[in-house]
Amino acid sequence: MFKRSVMLVITGIVLVSLGAMLLFMPSFSSKKNKAVPTKLAVIHVEGVIMGGRGQSSLFSEIGGIDQVIRQLHEARDDQSVKAIVLRINSPGGSVPATQELGEEIKKVRAGGKPIIVSMGDVAASGGYWLAALADKVYANPSTLTGSIGVYMPYSNWEELYQKIGVRQEKIKSGPHKDILSPERQITTEERAIIQTMVDDMYSQFVDVVAEGRKLDPARVRQIADGRIYTGKQAKELGLVDELGNFYDAIDGAAQIAGITGKPQLKEYGKINPWDMLFGAEGKISLNQILNQQIKNDLPLTAPLAMPDRW
Amino acid sequence: MGYLLEILYDVLFHPVAAMDNIASRRLVGKGLIVFIISILLPSWAMWFGLKAAGIGQAVNVIVIMHMIGSLLLWFFGAALLHLIAEFFGGRGTAMGLFAALGFAQFPRVFMVPLWVVAAVLPEGIRPVIMGISALVILFWVLALHVAALKGAYGMGGIKATLVLIMPFLVLTLFTVAMVTFVSVQFMQWPQWS
Numbered sequence: 001m002f003k004r005s006v007m008l009v010i011t012g013i014v015l016v017s018l019g020a021m022l023l024f025m026p027s028f029s030s031k032k033n034k035a036v037p038t039k040l041a042v043i044h045v046e047g048v049i050m051g052g053r054g055q056s057s058l059f060s061e062i063g064g065i066d067q068v069i070r071q072l073h074e075a076r077d078d079q080s081v082k083a084i085v086l087r088i089n090s091p092g093g094s095v096p097a098t099q100e101l102g103e104e105i106k107k108v109r110a111g112g113k114p115i116i117v118s119m120g121d122v123a124a125s126g127g128y129w130l131a132a133l134a135d136k137v138y139a140n141p142s143t144l145t146g147s148i149g150v151y152m153p154y155s156n157w158e159e160l161y162q163k164i165g166v167r168q169e170k171i172k173s174g175p176h177k178d179i180l181s182p183e184r185q186i187t188t189e190e191r192a193i194i195q196t197m198v199d200d201m202y203s204q205f206v207d208v209v210a211e212g213r214k215l216d217p218a219r220v221r222q223i224a225d226g227r228i229y230t231g232k233q234a235k236e237l238g239l240v241d242e243l244g245n246f247y248d249a250i251d252g253a254a255q256i257a258g259i260t261g262k263p264q265l266k267e268y269g270k271i272n273p274w275d276m277l278f279g280a281e282g283k284i285s286l287n288q289i290l291n292q293q294i295k296n297d298l299p300l301t302a303p304l305a306m307p308d309r310w
Numbered sequence: 311m312g313y314l315l316e317i318l319y320d321v322l323f324h325p326v327a328a329m330d331n332i333a334s335r336r337l338v339g340k341g342l343i344v345f346i347i348s349i350l351l352p353s354w355a356m357w358f359g360l361k362a363a364g365i366g367q368a369v370n371v372i373v374i375m376h377m378i379g380s381l382l383l384w385f386f387g388a389a390l391l392h393l394i395a396e397f398f399g400g401r402g403t404a405m406g407l408f409a410a411l412g413f414a415q416f417p418r419v420f421m422v423p424l425w426v427v428a429a430v431l432p433e434g435i436r437p438v439i440m441g442i443s444a445l446v447i448l449f450w451v452l453a454l455h456v457a458a459l460k461g462a463y464g465m466g467g468i469k470a471t472l473v474l475i476m477p478f479l480v481l482t483l484f485t486v487a488m489v490t491f492v493s494v495q496f497m498q499w500p501q502w503s
Contacts, residue, residue: 003319004312011315014351017423021355 039264040253041075041084043068049093049101049126065101071268076108081266082257083114085249086134092125095150095201102208105133114256118249119143119240124228128239129205132212135256137240138249139231146234148209149226150201152194157182213238314340321413325454329461332413333406341412348415349380355422384411391459394473400463410458417450 045068052064075081086105092098109115117123117134124147131137131145139145161167161183168183179190186194206224210217215238223237234240242252254263317340320328332341357373388411392404424443428436452474459470 003316007315007319013423014419017426018351018354020426021422021429 038082038257038259039078039080039266040250040257040259041071041078041081042250042265042267043071043075043084043086044269045086045088045090045101045127045130047090049090049098049130051094051097051100065097067269068101069104072104072108074268075266076111076113078266081113082259082263083116083253084108085246085253086115086117086130087120087246087249088117088123088127088131089120090124090127090130091122092127092129092147095126095204098126098129099204102130102133105130109133109135114253116249116253116256118244118246119145119231120246125149129208131240132209134212136242136249136252138242138244138246138252139234139240140245141230141232141243143231143234144228145231146223146227146229146239148205148220148224150198150205151226152180152198154180154186154194155182156185158184209239314343317413318344318416321416321454325457326460329410329413329454329458331461333402333410333458333462336403336405336409338405338409338412341409345381345384345412345415348418349377352418352421353377355425380415384408384415387411390477391473394476395459395463395465398465398469398473400459400465400469400473402463407458407462410462411455414451414454414458417447417454421447 050064052066072084075084105115114135115133117131117137119127119131119137119139120143122144123131123139124145128145128148170178170181172178176190176193178184179193180186202224206217206220209215209224210220213220223239229237229239231240231243235243242248244252250263250265257263317328317332317337320331353373353376356376357369385408388404388408391411392402392407395402395407421443424447425440428439428443431439455474456467456470459465459473460467463470465473
């Protein structure tokens with residue numbers, strides 16, 4: 001009887017405690033009156049912009065635009081997120097990947113969530129393509145940006161192959177199937193084909209900048225000769241809106257989103273301890289990608305990137 | 311109900327004798343009830359706490375994962391400890407140990423009143439009290455695990471403790487070996503040519 005009495009007292013204490021929790025926990029007592037928290041999403045575009053999933057490891061996946069698009073979708077669907085700050089630190093990348101990500105940026109903006117870009121060390125070429133699509137662009141005065149243009153690299157290793165006694169022959173379905181092949185000289189006709197492609201992609205790039213920055217396409221063509229600009233020069237040319245760092249961009253985004261006071265930041269793609277131990281490398285270098293493509297013996301997808309080193 | 315309350319009293323105040331009784335009678339059904347209550351109540355409290363902290367949608371996933379994880383750990387933990395106990399010369403049944411380990415989770419229910427007490431304390435010492443409470447409950451549960459092994463296999467305290475920590479020891483050794491081998495892979499060797 002004594003044992004039962006003790007246990008009944010203990011049971012009573014536990015049940016009363018549960019009841020107290022139910023009554024006094026703030027999440028329950030003020031659930032209906034609670035205001036929806038206002039957050040700013042911070043999404044990073046780092047390194048070379050490339051299609052696909054990037055580098056995958058046991059615990060993470062890093063580098064490809066698929067991950068950035070997924071983060072954009074998460075931020076779009078999160079009701080508490082009022083605006084998105086896109087922190088760009090990229091020398092550019094492939095045209096299709098940049099375009100794919102750019103289209104998603106447009107859709108998110110059309111859905112009602114403003115996107116504000118903060119440029120880091122460099123936001124050039126494809127990095128600038130993305131920035132041009134944003135509602136507002138912030139750059140540091142010394143940020144490297146611009147590089148509006150497209151190039152398609154081609155190497156001719158014919159003489160090297162002759163020296164080492166390698167002669168490769170191909171059975172082709174068409175005369176241009178091995179276009180940009182490093183084993184032979186590019187023909188005049190092929191050069192014209194590639195030039196047309198580069199021009200077409202360049203026009204698309206110019207259109208994106210003209211539309212995004214509300215500039216005259218002829219004016220964009222004048223400044224889009226492939227050169228890079230500092231953030232300060234870019235501001236004078238109308239390629240960026242404000243000079244300022246990441247925190248200025250945060251303040252600007254909060255203002256656009258109508259958030260009063262200090263905004264709560266929700267950072268996507270944080271490197272966690274697992275990533276540090278087992279994860280893939282955070283940034284992918286242009287050299288790495290070019291070497292990979294050479295190894296695979298595939299023609300390059302037209303890049304719009306600044307050189308990796310000067 | 312009355313009998314269950316008496317067993318629970320013994321689990322709290324005379325654990326070795328209680329666990330011996332539970333294991334020999336193989337009270338699996340009652341063990342399951344106690345286990346579910348012991349997991350459900352703190353999980354519910356945890357759910358309130360995490361909601362209050364503004365964690366949002368992740369709360370449901372965390373709580374469900376915690377419950378499923380605890381169930382799996384109970385089942386597979388009992389199997390593993392039974393095997394290790396037999397290696398150490400213990401004589402008992404896996405079902406008996408399984409039931410005893412279910413009862414061993416019971417002190418977890420005290421997390422609920424302890425959290426309520428911590429909630430009314432000044433904010434500065436709240437995390438300290440919460441931490442100490444959680445540690446006390448953890449050691450109590452571990453002590454009941456040792457008692458369960460003693461009761462189920464008739465072992466001495468040291469041997470039962472060794473059986474309990476053996477999986478962690480093996481896991482630690484395995485991790486050390488893995489880290490050593492992985493480190494060697496990334497080591498920069500001198501170039502000779």
